[in-house]
Amino acid sequence: MKYLPLLWAGLFRKKTRTILTLLSIFVAFLLFGLLQAVAVAFESGADSADAKRLLTTARYSIIEPLPISYLRQIERVPGVQGVAYADWFGAKYQNESNAFPVFAVDPKRYLDMYPEFLIAPEQREAFIKTRTAAVAGKRLIERFGWKVGQRLPIGSEIHPKADGSMSWEFDLVGALDADDPAVRGNTDVVLINVAFFDEARQSGKGRTGWYIVRIEDSARARAISAAIDAQFTNSPNETKTQPEKEFAIGFAKQIGDIGALVSRILAAVFFTILILTGNTMAQSIRERIPELAILKTIGFSDGRVTVLVLAEAVLLLLLGSGFGMLVATGLLPTLNQATGGRFPPLFVHPSTWLFALGVAVTLALVIGLPPALRARRLKIVDALAGH
Amino acid sequence: MRGLNQVAQITLINLRTIPQRLGTSLVVVIGIAGVVGVLVSVLAMSEGFHHTLASTGRQDRVIILRSGSDSELSSGVARDQATLLPALPGVARDPRGAPLASAEIMVMVDLPRKGRTDPNNVPFRGVQPAAFAIRDELRITAGRPFERGVREVIVGRKASEQFAGLDVGSRIAFRDSDWTVVGIFETGGDVHESEIWGDAEVTMSAFRREGYQSVTARLADGSDAAVAAFRGSVSHDPRFSLTVLREPEYYAKQAKVLSTLINILGYTVATFMAIGATLGALNCMYSAIASRQVEIATLRAIGFSGAPVVISVMIEALLLSALGGAFGGALAYLYCNGASVSTLNFNTFSQVAFDFRVTPALLLQGFLWAVVIGAVGGLFPAIRAARLPVTVALRTL
Numbered sequence: 001m002k003y004l005p006l007l008w009a010g011l012f013r014k015k016t017r018t019i020l021t022l023l024s025i026f027v028a029f030l031l032f033g034l035l036q037a038v039a040v041a042f043e044s045g046a047d048s049a050d051a052k053r054l055l056t057t058a059r060y061s062i063i064e065p066l067p068i069s070y071l072r073q074i075e076r077v078p079g080v081q082g083v084a085y086a087d088w089f090g091a092k093y094q095n096e097s098n099a100f101p102v103f104a105v106d107p108k109r110y111l112d113m114y115p116e117f118l119i120a121p122e123q124r125e126a127f128i129k130t131r132t133a134a135v136a137g138k139r140l141i142e143r144f145g146w147k148v149g150q151r152l153p154i155g156s157e158i159h160p161k162a163d164g165s166m167s168w169e170f171d172l173v174g175a176l177d178a179d180d181p182a183v184r185g186n187t188d189v190v191l192i193n194v195a196f197f198d199e200a201r202q203s204g205k206g207r208t209g210w211y212i213v214r215i216e217d218s219a220r221a222r223a224i225s226a227a228i229d230a231q232f233t234n235s236p237n238e239t240k241t242q243p244e245k246e247f248a249i250g251f252a253k254q255i256g257d258i259g260a261l262v263s264r265i266l267a268a269v270f271f272t273i274l275i276l277t278g279n280t281m282a283q284s285i286r287e288r289i290p291e292l293a294i295l296k297t298i299g300f301s302d303g304r305v306t307v308l309v310l311a312e313a314v315l316l317l318l319l320g321s322g323f324g325m326l327v328a329t330g331l332l333p334t335l336n337q338a339t340g341g342r343f344p345p346l347f348v349h350p351s352t353w354l355f356a357l358g359v360a361v362t363l364a365l366v367i368g369l370p371p372a373l374r375a376r377r378l379k380i381v382d383a384l385a386g387h
Numbered sequence: 388m389r390g391l392n393q394v395a396q397i398t399l400i401n402l403r404t405i406p407q408r409l410g411t412s413l414v415v416v417i418g419i420a421g422v423v424g425v426l427v428s429v430l431a432m433s434e435g436f437h438h439t440l441a442s443t444g445r446q447d448r449v450i451i452l453r454s455g456s457d458s459e460l461s462s463g464v465a466r467d468q469a470t471l472l473p474a475l476p477g478v479a480r481d482p483r484g485a486p487l488a489s490a491e492i493m494v495m496v497d498l499p500r501k502g503r504t505d506p507n508n509v510p511f512r513g514v515q516p517a518a519f520a521i522r523d524e525l526r527i528t529a530g531r532p533f534e535r536g537v538r539e540v541i542v543g544r545k546a547s548e549q550f551a552g553l554d555v556g557s558r559i560a561f562r563d564s565d566w567t568v569v570g571i572f573e574t575g576g577d578v579h580e581s582e583i584w585g586d587a588e589v590t591m592s593a594f595r596r597e598g599y600q601s602v603t604a605r606l607a608d609g610s611d612a613a614v615a616a617f618r619g620s621v622s623h624d625p626r627f628s629l630t631v632l633r634e635p636e637y638y639a640k641q642a643k644v645l646s647t648l649i650n651i652l653g654y655t656v657a658t659f660m661a662i663g664a665t666l667g668a669l670n671c672m673y674s675a676i677a678s679r680q681v682e683i684a685t686l687r688a689i690g691f692s693g694a695p696v697v698i699s700v701m702i703e704a705l706l707l708s709a710l711g712g713a714f715g716g717a718l719a720y721l722y723c724n725g726a727s728v729s730t731l732n733f734n735t736f737s738q739v740a741f742d743f744r745v746t747p748a749l750l751l752q753g754f755l756w757a758v759v760i761g762a763v764g765g766l767f768p769a770i771r772a773a774r775l776p777v778t779v780a781l782r783t784l
Contacts, residue, residue, distance in 0.1 A: 017670055024666040031659040060561055061495045090461045097457035098733065157461035166455045250505045254738070256730040265425055265656055272421035276667035279414040283674050
C-alpha cells in the first residue's frame with residue numbers, strides 16, 4: 001500500500017498516454033458489462049427456474065394443446081404437490097402481434113405455482129373472483145399507461161369468440177411484480193381468467209396449452225416426469241414432462257448460442273486491448289529504464305522492482321475495468337427505460353463483476369509480465385550507462 | 388510545388404523507418420483489423436438475415452390469412468373457404484386451366500441441431516400440388532419430389548444443413564407417424580429453405596388438423612391495381628373473413644423484430660469498438676511521434692514547414708489504418724462469409740436459417756470506418772508534432 005503514490009506517479013508520468021489507455025480499457029469493459037447483461041438476460045430463464053417445478057407439454061410440439069382432463073390425472077401421480085395450467089391467447093394489441101404474452105390461467109392455481117410473482121392480496125382475490133379479470137406485469141402497465149381498474153381491450157390472433165369476433169375485453173384488476181431482477185422479466189405478461197375465456201371462445205374448449213407441476217422433492221424430478229408421461233403414452237395426446245430449468249435452457253438454445261456469439265465478440269475486443277495496452281506498457285517501461293535502475297541502486301531488490309511493474313499494470317487494468325463496469329451498471333436502468341420494457345430487463349449480474357475482475361487481472365498479468373521480467377533482469381550499470 | 392515535394396520527402400522518411408518501429412505500427416494495424424473484422428461480421432449476419440427474408444416472395448404472389456392474423460401459425464382457413472378461393476377472378480391458371488393456388492398447413496416439429504439433443508421448432512409445411520407451379524423458383528437439388536398421399540417429405544437446403552437427420556433417405560418420426568426424406572430443395576436462399584415440405588392432406592391427417600392455415604396464390608397480374616382488386620373481391624365477399632397480403636409485405640413483417648435486434652446489437656458493438664480503436668490509434672501515433680520528436684524538430688530546424696509534417700503523419704496513420712481495414716475485412720470474409728446459422732424468429736415462433744453475407748458494400752463500409760479511425764487517430768498527434776517549439780523538442784535530447 002505504501003507504494004501506491006509511487007505506482008501512481010509512474011502511471012501518470014505521461015498523462016495523455018495513460019488517460020488514452022485507461023479510456024480504451026474503460027470502453028472495452030463497458031462493452032463487456034453490456035454484452036454480458038444481454039447474455040444473462042437470455043439465459044436468466046434458466047437461473048430463475050424453480051427446481052421443484054416441472055412443465056408438461058405436448059410431446060411433439062409445444063404449441064399443440066392438451067386436454068384439460070389431464071389435470072386430475074397429473075394430480076394423482078405420487079410426489080406431485082400441485083398442478084397449474086396455462087393456454088396461449090395469441091395477443092394482438094394496438095395492431096402489433098405478440099406485443100406481449102397473454103396466458104389464460106386458473107388464477108389461484110397459477111399464482112400459487114409462482115410464489116415469486118408479487119401481487120397485493122386484495123388484487124389476488126379480485127383476480128380469482130372476477131371471471132373477466134386480468135392481471136398484468138407492472139412493467140407492462142407502465143409501458144402502456146394502463147390503470148388498475150380499467151377495461152383492457154386485447155385482440156387474439158388464435159381464438160375467436162363465439163360470435164366470431166377476435167376482439168376481447170378484460171378487467172384489469174391487479175399488477176404483478178417481482179423482487180429479483182431476473183424474475184422481473186417473467187412478469188412481462190398478462191394473465192387472464194380461464195373461466196371466462198374458455199366459456200367465451202368458439203373452439204378449443206376443454207383444452208389448455210401446458211401444465212406446470214410442483215413436486216415435493218426435486219431429486220425425484222426425473223422419476224416423476226417419467227411417471228406423468230407414462231400415463232398418456234399411446235393416447236392421442238402424448239406428453240413431454242421436464243424440469244422447468246431444462247425447458248428454459250432448451251428455449252434459450254432455440255435462439256441459438258447467444259453466449260458463444262457474445263464471447264467471440266468479447267474475445268476480439270480483449271485481444272485488441274491486450275495488443276494496444278501491452279505495447280503502451282512496454283514502451284512506458286522502456287522509457288523509464290534509468291529510473292528503475294536508480295530504484296535498484298537505492299536498495300530495491302529485483303523481486304520488488306518486478307512486483308512494482310506488475311502492480312502498475314494491475315492498477316491500470318483495475319481502474320479502467322472498474323470504471324467501465326460501474327458505468328455499464330449505471331447505464332442499464334436508463335437503457336431499460338428507453339426500450340420501454342420491450343426487451344427483458346438487462347442488469348449486471350454479480351457474477352459478471354467477478355468475471356470482469358478475473359479478466360482484468362489476467363490481462364494485467366499478461367501485459368505486465370514481459371516488462372516486469374525485463375525490469376528484473378536489468379543490470380544497474382548497463383541501464384545507467386545507456387543514458 | 389515545393390510544399391508537395393516536402394510532403395513527399397518527409398512521408399518517404401516516415402515510411403522507410405516503419406520497420407524500425409514495427410511493433411507500434413503493427414499494433415495500429417492489428418487493432419483496426421480487429422474492429423473492422425468484428426464490425427463486418429456482425430453486419431454480415433444482419434445482411435444475411437435481411438437477404439433471406441427480403442428475397443422471399445414475389446410481387447405477383449399473395450398469401451391469404453385469417454383476418455387479423457399476422458402469421459401463418461396463428462391463422463386458420465377453413466376447408467370450404469380454401470376451396471372457394473382458387474375460383475376467384477384474378478388467380479392465375481396453369482396451361483391446363485387449373486388455378487395456381489395452394490392451401491397450406493403449417494405445423495412445428497421438434498428437431499435437434501446437428502450434434503445436439505435440444506429440440507428446436509422447425510416449420511413443417513403441408514402443400515397442395517399447385518405449390519410447385521406457384522413457387523417456380525423451387526429446384527430439387529437431390530432426390531425427387533414427394534409423392535401425393537404418402538408420408539414423404541422434401542427438406543429445404545438450410546434446414547438439412549442445420550438440423551439432424553434430414554438427409555435424403557433418412558426417416559423421421561413426428562407424432563405417431565414415420566416420414567421418409569426423399570429430396571432436398573432450394574428456393575434461392577429464402578425462408579422456405581428452412582422448412583420441411585410434405586403433402587397437405589397427409590400432413591393434416593398425421594397432425595390431426597381440420598383446416599388449413601393459409602392459401603398462397605399467384606395472380607395473373609401483379610400490378611398494384613390488380614392486387615387491390617383481388618383484395619377487394621375477398622374482403623367484400625361475405626363468405627370470407629380473410630386478409631390478403633402480398634408475399635414481400637408479409638415476409639418483411641415477419642422479419643421486423645429480429646432484424647431490429649440484430650442491427651442494434653451490431654451497431655452498438657461496432658461503435659464501442661471503434662471508440663476503443665480510435666483511442667488506441669491515438670496512443671500509438673502519439674508514441675510514434677514522441678519517439679521521433681528530435682527527428683521532426685531537426686527537419687523543422689533545417690527549413691521544413693509545419694504543414695508537410697502534419698500531412699506526412701496523417702498519411703502514415705491513414706496507410707496503416709487502411710492496411711488494418713483491408714486485413715480485417717479479409718479476415719471477416721474468410722472466416723464467416725457463407726457460414727450458416729439458425730435462430731428463433733420471435734414473430735413466427737419458428738426457426739429460420741440464414742447465411743452470413745459479406746457483401747462488397749459491407750467491406751467498403753468497414754474500410755471507411757478504418758480510414759476514419761486512422762484520420763482521427765493521426766490528426767491530433769500530427770498537430771502536436773508540428774506545434775512543438777523546435778528548441779523545446781531539441782532540448783530533450
